[in-house]
Amino acid sequence: MIENKRENAEELPFHAQCKPPKHLKIVEEETKQATLPPKPKEGATEPSEIVMKVKEERKPAQPASDEEEKKPAVPTRPNKTLFKRTQRAGLQENSVLKTRTGQLKEYYNLGRKLGHGQFGTTFLCVEKATGKEYACKSISKEKLLTSDEVG
Numbered sequence: 001m002i003e004n005k006r007e008n009a010e011e012l013p014f015h016a017q018c019k020p021p022k023h024l025k026i027v028e029e030e031t032k033q034a035t036l037p038p039k040p041k042e043g044a045t046e047p048s049e050i051v052m053k054v055k056e057e058r059k060p061a062q063p064a065s066d067e068e069e070k071k072p073a074v075p076t077r078p079n080k081t082l083f084k085r086t087q088r089a090g091l092q093e094n095s096v097l098k099t100r101t102g103q104l105k106e107y108y109n110l111g112r113k114l115g116h117g118q119f120g121t122t123f124l125c126v127e128k129a130t131g132k133e134y135a136c137k138s139i140s141k142e143k144l145l146t147s148d149e150v151g
């Protein structure tokens with residue numbers, strides 16, 4: 001069939017005959033890469049159809065490898081950590097005193113509960129030495145940001 005076409009092609013105008021042989025070479029290379037079973041060369045008369053079949057067979061095989069490659073690139077976890085940060089008190093670890101100050105109750109008398117917020121509870125407390133009143137807010141350590149999270 002091909003040879004017949006080529007013979008006929010020589011009789012036709014020159015510009016109409018150059019392209020078909022080039023397409024046939026490209027299609028044969030792609031079918032080999034896809035390890036398709038050898039097909040009769042009768043399909044060679046319609047190279048565009050063969051190309052479509054090769055692409056369709058590669059699609060189901062590629063999503064698995066694509067997902068593996070995309071997994072580390074997809075920034076889903078950073079978004080989750082950002083979401084967690086908004087749930088925290090916003091206090092940084094290094095804003096907490098490093099030195100021991102003694103027991104709170106050693107210096108203050110804890111009074112009634114004034115109220116509570118999202119991150120902790122606030123109590124009235126009175127300084128023993130001066131009798132001055134303060135609001136003392138108790139925050140869970142889990143609500144504090146670590147230095148890693150601040151970066």
Ligand SMILES: Nc1ncnc2c1ncn2[C@@H]1O[C@H](COP(=O)(O)OP(=O)(O)OP(=O)(O)O)[C@@H](O)[C@H]1O
Nearest residue numbers: 089114115116117118119120121122123134135137
């Ligand atoms: N100095 C204060 N005097 C009197 N009441 C106070 C004082 N500070 C806090 N309170 C009471 O305690 C409640 C909780 O205070 P807090 O500072 O924890 O509120 P918040 O900022 O909404 O908390 P969060 O930041 O954890 O959501 C307040 O709504 C208020 O009623």
